[in-house]
Amino acid sequence: xxxxxxAVVVDxxxxxxxxxxxxxxxxxxxxxxxxxxxxxxxxxxMENPENCTGCTNCSxxxxxxxxxxxxxxxxx
Amino acid sequence: MSVLTxxxxxxxxxxxxxxxxxxxxxDDAMHYCPGCSHGVVHRLIxxxxxxxxxxxxxxxxxxxxxxxxxxxxIDIDWAEAAHGRAPAVATGIKRVMPEKYVFSYxxxxxxxxxGTAETLHAINRGENIVMIFINNAIYGMTGGQMAPxxxxxxxxxxxxxxxxxxxxxxxxxxxxxxxxxxxxxxxTRQSVQTPAAVxxxxxxxxxxxxxxxxxxxTAFVEVVSTCSSxxxxxPVASNKWMEDNMFPQYPLGDLKDSGRADADLYRIKG
Ligand SMILES: Cc1ncc(C[n+]2csc(CCOP(=O)(O)OP(=O)(O)O)c2C)c(N)n1
Ligand code: SF4
Ligand code: SF4
Ligand code: SF4
Ligand SMILES: [Mg+2]
Numbered sequence: 001x002x003x004x005x006x007a008v009v010v011d012x013x014x015x016x017x018x019x020x021x022x023x024x025x026x027x028x029x030x031x032x033x034x035x036x037x038x039x040x041x042x043x044x045x046m047e048n049p050e051n052c053t054g055c056t057n058c059s060x061x062x063x064x065x066x067x068x069x070x071x072x073x074x075x076x
Numbered sequence: 077m078s079v080l081t082x083x084x085x086x087x088x089x090x091x092x093x094x095x096x097x098x099x100x101x102x103d104d105a106m107h108y109c110p111g112c113s114h115g116v117v118h119r120l121i122x123x124x125x126x127x128x129x130x131x132x133x134x135x136x137x138x139x140x141x142x143x144x145x146x147x148x149x150i151d152i153d154w155a156e157a158a159h160g161r162a163p164a165v166a167t168g169i170k171r172v173m174p175e176k177y178v179f180s181y182x183x184x185x186x187x188x189x190x191g192t193a194e195t196l197h198a199i200n201r202g203e204n205i206v207m208i209f210i211n212n213a214i215y216g217m218t219g220g221q222m223a224p225x226x227x228x229x230x231x232x233x234x235x236x237x238x239x240x241x242x243x244x245x246x247x248x249x250x251x252x253x254x255x256x257x258x259x260x261x262x263x264t265r266q267s268v269q270t271p272a273a274v275x276x277x278x279x280x281x282x283x284x285x286x287x288x289x290x291x292x293x294t295a296f297v298e299v300v301s302t303c304s305s306x307x308x309x310x311p312v313a314s315n316k317w318m319e320d321n322m323f324p325q326y327p328l329g330d331l332k333d334s335g336r337a338d339a340d341l342y343r344i345k346g
Contacts, residue, residue: 005083005087006087006094007084007087007088009088013105014105016109016110016111017110018110018111018311018312019111019310019311019312020111020311020312020315023312024270024271041110046084049080049083049084050080050083054087054092054094056094056095056271057271059095060095060271060274060275061116061268061269061270061271061274062115062116063106063108063110063111063112063113063114063115063116063119064105064106064108064115065097065098065101065115065119066097067095068093068095068096068097069093069094069095069096070087070088070089070092070093070094071087071092071094072086072087072089072092
């Protein structure tokens with residue numbers, strides 16, 4: 001059966017590591033990276049990419065508009 | 077390439093795109109602190125303007141406060157007003173160019189302290205503008221001093237033992253006052269701390285811009301907001317503090333909608 005699959009791309013240099021996307025993600029896909037970007041922020045990334053459904057909750061709450069979301073039904 | 081990376085690459089393709097930053101938001105990184113509500117509201121305004129196709133017809137008036145540089149972030153025409161004077165500047169622009177969509181964007185210090193007179197009189201005149209009100213219960217820009225909207229007991233730089241009504245007066249529910257004015261066509265209070273709240277707030281902002289085209293008075297959207305730097309909490313803890321403390325004082329929802337029969341009655345009599 002085709003399952004809904006998603007993926008996000010975080011603009012890691014724009015991300016400020018606020019953590020709001022991490023707590024808004026219903027599937028525990030996201031986490032803050034232990035590495036930091038050039039501004040010194042622990043940027044958000046897909047720690048569990050297989051969980052993502054492409055629901056857009058993370059991009060909806062991100063104050064810095066740094067998340068792009070993709071979704072498909074065709075990947076198995 | 078690992079199986080996982082391969083699978084992710086299969087998903088990340090233009091035809092699968094479901095959300096991307098609107099081109100109306102410029103590429104300049106916003107100067108706001110991590111997690112600041114201003115950033116979310118800027119995006120919602122940009123998305124609404126894009127979806128309504130009114131980029132060339134919209135003029136924003138930015139305030140003094142943390143949003144003083146709002147004109148750097150949304151790719152429309154802007155004017156910058158002196159502290160609290162955005163409704164007066166917006167009035168002038170709208171009266172000279174009535175075909176434009178004009179909005180002010182103001183914090184609680186700007187709108188409900190130094191600019192109270194401009195705010196109330198612009199709305200009482202029924203100016204056909206949108207006013208976006210970011211209520212974070214503090215003067216964010218200047219280092220977290222008490223605002224008129226600061227809660228009783230709330231610690232700020234100027235109320236180190238918490239706001240005390242005997243000394244500092246009461247939190248000003250200016251949105252409730254505004255709803256009484258006959259010139260106000262639409263008055264609503266929203267928030268942006270969860271995906272559901274953000275989606276509702278966006279609908280409210282869209283409605284406010286649509287009301288402007290009807291020329292029936294001022295459309296006023298308060299967004300109960302966080303200021304994690306001023307509140308000295310993390311962004312996530314700020315959202316929780318806002319839900320627990322701000323929402324009881326500033327309950328969410330529509331306060332007035334000119335579409336309602338009683339508002340029409342008020343309009344005729346008032
Ligand atoms: C005439 C004038 N008085 C005072 C100030 C100092 N000042 C700058 S921003 C501000 C308050 C900003 O608070 P608010 O409107 O709530 O915006 P926020 O930063 O919280 O978004 C004050 C008092 C000023 N710039 N100009
Ligand atoms: S799109 Fe949904 S599931 Fe995927 S990371 Fe964002 S919030 Fe989580
Ligand atoms: S919400 Fe945006 S800025 Fe905050 S951590 Fe997530 S991606 Fe970064
Ligand atoms: S001081 Fe407060 S209102 Fe200003 S940018 Fe920082 S969090 Fe936002
Ligand atoms: Mg403020």
